[in-house]
Amino acid sequence: MKLSSIFVAAACFLASASAVPIQSRGQGTRAGKWFDRVITIVMENKNYKDVIADPFFSTITSKYNARLLTNYNAPFHPSQPNYLGMITGGRDAWTDLNVDVNRKNLVDLLEAGGVSWKTYQENYPGNCFAGDSQDKLYRRKHNPFISMNNIRNDPSRCANIVDSSQLEVDIAAGTAPQYIFYTPNMDNDGHDTPLSFSSDWAKGFFQKLFQNTSFLRNTLIVFTWDEQESYLSLQNKVATYLIGDVVNTASAGKTDETNYSHYSLLRTIEDNWNLGNLGREDTKAVVFKGLNKPQI
Ligand SMILES: *[C@@H]1O[C@H](CO)[C@@H](O)[C@H](O)[C@H]1NC(C)=O
Numbered sequence: 001m002k003l004s005s006i007f008v009a010a011a012c013f014l015a016s017a018s019a020v021p022i023q024s025r026g027q028g029t030r031a032g033k034w035f036d037r038v039i040t041i042v043m044e045n046k047n048y049k050d051v052i053a054d055p056f057f058s059t060i061t062s063k064y065n066a067r068l069l070t071n072y073n074a075p076f077h078p079s080q081p082n083y084l085g086m087i088t089g090g091r092d093a094w095t096d097l098n099v100d101v102n103r104k105n106l107v108d109l110l111e112a113g114g115v116s117w118k119t120y121q122e123n124y125p126g127n128c129f130a131g132d133s134q135d136k137l138y139r140r141k142h143n144p145f146i147s148m149n150n151i152r153n154d155p156s157r158c159a160n161i162v163d164s165s166q167l168e169v170d171i172a173a174g175t176a177p178q179y180i181f182y183t184p185n186m187d188n189d190g191h192d193t194p195l196s197f198s199s200d201w202a203k204g205f206f207q208k209l210f211q212n213t214s215f216l217r218n219t220l221i222v223f224t225w226d227e228q229e230s231y232l233s234l235q236n237k238v239a240t241y242l243i244g245d246v247v248n249t250a251s252a253g254k255t256d257e258t259n260y261s262h263y264s265l266l267r268t269i270e271d272n273w274n275l276g277n278l279g280r281e282d283t284k285a286v287v288f289k290g291l292n293k294p295q296i
């Protein structure tokens with residue numbers, strides 16, 4: 001037996017011996033191709049070049065197992081169509097005004113595929129609140145789920161839109177879902193504050209999240225911005241970080257210059273769980289490269 005095949009055999013043995021049963025990871029039992037859980041966090045309105053120069057954001061790829069996507073482009077201005085597009089695969093709004101969208105979306109695919117989901121929205125008042133704003137901190141334009149008719153009008157689905165304080169509770173109880181969409185409030189996401197305020201918030205958020213490595217096992221964290229700040233450019237480039245144990249930096253590096261978009265995020269989730277697609281821009285979108293579950 002060649003030395004290399006002994007290594008392969010040993011790696012396979014360790015992988016199968018240490019595999020954590022997916023059932024022990026809370027609601028939702030579908031193992032994914034590249035990850036078993038995805039946490040999307042969406043920040044607001046900052047230019048790529050400013051984000052990558054920020055004292056905290058610039059350290060993400062060294063502090064964490066992470067990759068910076070250096071050519072990730074948002075499809076739209078202003079905010080709302082970007083958020084909607086992340087779960088519908090196309091344009092469903094032209095402005096930030098409330099819209100009611102009657103369309104198949106990612107939640108339909110997740111539920112049909114047996115993948116649990118929930119969205120954690122900072123300062124969300126709960127009870128299927130469909131208003132535009134709460135305390136000027138929660139805004140409906142950053143919560144695409146409530147704009148879907150088939151979520152807003154279905155009490156059991158709508159109950160999966162919760163205030164962000166529930167995340168800690170769900171993690172501790174082992175009931176956090178496999179698909180998590182997290183929207184920070186209008187201060188924490190940088191919408192109404194300078195970049196430094198949002199980066200201080202993110203630093204604290206990550207410190208807390210990374211305390212629980214068992215929760216983060218086989219998890220992809222996608223940390224992105226909805227759109228760039230400047231409207232006066234043809235490109236709408238945002239910083240996006242892929243973070244977590246499933247990001248294979250050893251073989252695929254800490255940066256990736258592939259031309260991705262919010263539709264790539266959608267497509268990656270669809271393909272990870274073999275969910276099919278929504279028949280829109282997601283069918284053409286490029287899947288994130290360099291992801292796999294760690295072997296040990
Ligand atoms: C860490 O996460 C696991 C899985 O969600 C959970 O069972 C455990 O209670 C969490 N630990 C703490 C300290 O929250």
Ligand SMILES: *[C@@H]1O[C@H](CO)[C@@H](O)[C@H](O)[C@H]1NC(C)=O
Binds near residue numbers: 071073
């Ligand atoms: C990236 O792809 C989009 C959509 O296919 C295209 O419109 C855009 O010109 C590309 N941008 C770059 C910088 O390659």
